[in-house]
Amino acid sequence: MSGRGGPLAGLRVLEFAGLGPGPFCAMMLADLGAEVVCVDRPGKGAAAALFEPRKNILNRGRRSVALDLKAAADRDTALALAARADVLIEGFRPGVMERLGLGPDVCLERNPRLVYGRMTGWGQHGPQCDSAGHDINYLAISGALHAIGRRDSGPVPPLNLVADFGGGGMLLAVGLLAALLEARNSGRGQVVDAAMTDGSALLMAMTYSLKAMGRWSGQRQSNILDGGAPFYDTYCCADDKWLALGPIEPQFHHRLLATCGIDEADYGNQWDESAWPRQRALLAEAFSRHPREVWCRRFEGSDACVTPVLDLDEAPEDPHNRARDTFVSHHGLLQPAPAPRFSRTPAALGKPPFEQTGGDNAAVLREWGVPSPD
DSSP: OOSOOSTTTTOEEEEEOOSTHHHHHHHHHHHTTOEEEEEEOSSSOTTTTTSOGGGOGGGTTEEEEEOOTTSHHHHHHHHHHHHTOSEEEEOSOTTHHHHTTOSHHHHHHHOTTOEEEEEESSOSSSTTTTSOOOHHHHHHTTTHHHHSSOTTSOOOOOTTIIIIIIIIIIHHHHHHHHHHHHHHHHSOOEEEEEEHHHHHHHHTHHHHHHHHTTOOOSSTTOSTTTTOSTTSSEEEOTTSOEEEEOOOSHHHHHHHHHHHTOOHHHHOOTTOGGGHHHHHHHHHHHHTTSOHHHHHHHHTTOSSOEEEOOOTTTGGGOHHHHHTTOEEEETTEEEEOOOSOOSSSOOOOOSOOOSSTTTTHHHHHHHTTOOOOO
């Protein structure tokens, strides 16, 4: 597949179909210009039970090859594709690829420069490595889930953004690119073991730093960044829409109070934790007086660090997002644009999500120089 730009143009990625973080990583690489081929089982494919294929944004930018990995001829085809790839991504439980004859030892013997990426929840070893799990489980053992939520409630799942996509797919992408850079010098590929438990813990580095300094309480909603501070939280407006506040710095906090019409003498010291409940009540009462749009106009252009909490319909229409084309319509599907931005080799959206599993078998095998198993 030619004609695409991006900083990863010319890179070949072989992805074994899965759900969540593996496809997200492959999507990012495709956005950045890599040629990504997704190997899925014949039929409807791995994600069909959850997603309508043509609307599955995680599958954008790549082609689909259907192979029955339990059949010897199709396994040989998969191995031949791996021999011609720069990167391989798989997200099965530990040992599955080995049992299929497609483990890293076999693939690296055929292709010594291959970077073999493994995306799992628990990692390739450890007491839990063979257990089932999801984002919430991996997040739970990192310490992150315990810290998220209100004082009077249990921990709150932050969607599946942290373990699946931040600590999983994005961290795998970083690992793959690092291994590719190293392979340029050494001529040797390697295995990248990306565990969502590891990634979730890594994302907590600053929080563990604050804990080490005695500046983080184990009680939810008792800290600056967990909703404990009244100046770092969300508030409901008169129309039941919400605002997000984050004026941590004193000069920004002064602007917040001035715009809200709150007397600083009545409010007290921003950092007096004993005053936080009273300060929260003052802010809540102020914001309850007017609809969200009124407050947005009042704070527009200020450094008070106040923004509307937008829903999924509102976010693509936000003026800042529109100015940066943060969301784009591609093949009739509204979706987040590729990120980050590049000055010389911009990322771009390629093919839409593939609708037919295996629809690109003939073209991919021909272009990659692999004989058809038929």
